[in-house]
Amino acid sequence: MDDIKLIEVKEEIFSDNKQMADGLRQRLARDKTYLLNIMASPGAGKTSLILKTVDLLKDDFRIGVIEADIDSMVDSKKVAAHGVNAVQIRTGGFCHLDAAMVTKGLNAMDLGGLDLIIIENVGNLVCPAEFDTGAIKNAMILSVPEGDDKPLKYPLMFTVSQALVVNKIDYLTTEDFDIDALRTRALSLNP
Incomplete structure (x- = not known):
């Protein structure tokens, strides 16, 4: 029994991914390209925010978008x-x-001359937070209908994100959503 060897696969996978992500950041820094990773639940508004951002910036910046989905091309076509x-x-x-x-x-x-590349990660508040994509910054979107308790339920997502966009704010009047509680909870995880 003492001859059993234990291999920590998760640790090795994360270590290899971290090395690749760091190399990717160095490559993008050399090319002066900013890579932004956007994460959120399905339906929170990732694609809508990306499209609005593209429309506002495309005349002044060269933009590329990487769309991730389990099995469709709906968002990339948009x-x-x-x-x-x-x-x-x-x-x-x-x-x-x-x-x-x-x-x-x-x-x-x-990539020739792109200034900004936006990643639309898979719609999920758990897995995308665990994997470094090589992005310079991570941003997450939380829609009001999802609730203000998400920092309590998915703390890692709030910890790894440098920006939080609260979306679908027109629901603030119809939902039991405490924006101040959200702010306090999010800042307690990531000041």
Whole structure:
């Protein structure tokens, strides 16, 4: 029994991903390209925010978008229709993107002179927070109908995100949502 060897796969996977993500950040820094990872639940408004951002910035910045979905191209087609370089990553059941997947997406994209690349990660508040994509910054979207208690339920997502967008604020009058409680909870995890 003492001869049994234990291999911590999760630790090895995260270590390899971290190295790849760090290398990706160095590559993007050399190219002066900003990579932003957007994470949220399904239906929170990731694609809508990306499309609005593209429309506001595309005349002044060269933008690319990496779309992640388990098995569709719906969002990448919407993005491409707005006149920017879009790549679809079908994760085939994976509930997140990691640095290797993002690297494949970047390699499929015409990077020449891009200023900003936006990743739309898979819709989920758990898995995407666990994997470093190589992005310079992570942003998350929380829609009002999801509730103000999400920092209590999904603390890692709030810990790894440098920006929080509260979306669907028109529901504030109809939902039991305490924006001050959300702010306090989020800032307690990530001041």
